[in-house]
Amino acid sequence: MLKVNKKKSEPEEFTKYKSKHKIINWDSFTPEIKQVLKQYLLEEQENNCCPYCEIEIHLEDSHIEHIKPKDKFPKLLADYNNFIACCLEKKICGDSKASKWSELFINPVIEDPEDYFEYDIKTGKIIPIFKEGNRHEKAKYTIDLLNLND
Template sequence: MKYIDKGTEPSFFTEWKNQDKMYQRGRPNWKRLDSTSKKRLHKALIKEQGAICCYCGTRIRVNESHIEHFRPQKQYPELKLEYNNLLCSCQFELQKTEPRHCGNAKGSWFDENLTISPLDRCCESRFEYLENGSVQGSNNDEAAKQTIKHLYLDINKLRELRQAAIFAALEDIDILDEKMIQEQIAFYSQRNSSDQLIPFCSAIIGVLSSLLN
């Protein structure tokens, strides 16, 4: 999981809410948001996240992702149109054999004390990644364990993708000295020239950081 620094709500979204009578009456309805505005919002969220999934960190595009309500609409109807509750998760239309994970697996599950938010500045430190691509809670963090469990963040598919990304990053290091590792950590912490983060950057950084211990 990568920390998402939530920016200012897009002006077009604010303007739409200001003109929507239901929202102004305190009855926000996600279904009332027109498709054009929803697509613009979708793109804005992807850009804000550096084009990676808010939960697993894989690369996302509009046609391969969906807008995610961090606090589910059923339990928190008042937050349906609140920008700070909107994220972008991978998986849109699943293939028959494709396993669910991230927002699709999470569904309506939510626990204020056990669901780790990508908007929490400390979220990255609460997960530990291994070179084989596995992820677990740091220091037996129960919330991290439950988040991994309910979002299926440690399934084979994601482990294999993380492992490939981690191995590719380690191959770039000829000499595993502290300076080189620090430089690689800085590299994977930044966005590229396309304003995108590298997929699974948190996992890569986590493994690199463990080499300094």
């Protein structure tokens, strides 16, 4: 899992779009503005990689992921800091996470996943750095929610 270092502001086109249109739900955004937003997200993510599983992604094989689900956090529907570009892989990452949420989830925009995980060279699995406590619980929850070891 990778840390996402957001730029200081959202894309200008996205800001203008929000100021000119009434945003009711995710469908309020046109496919064109979503493409602009996704391109901007990809550019700020390390090596155009999915922050969850670290595979390389592009415009055509990714989607805009609401880190905190839009159905549970409607006020974050258009909040740029709640977006990442995520892979389209089935049963892992955003597909696995869907609209599930807990404050245990490691938000890659706010927290650095490297503070929680390490790779077990023998098994190739992602494992919690800490063996107990809150950091262990957060790491375990995030690994399981995203199916990072499947």
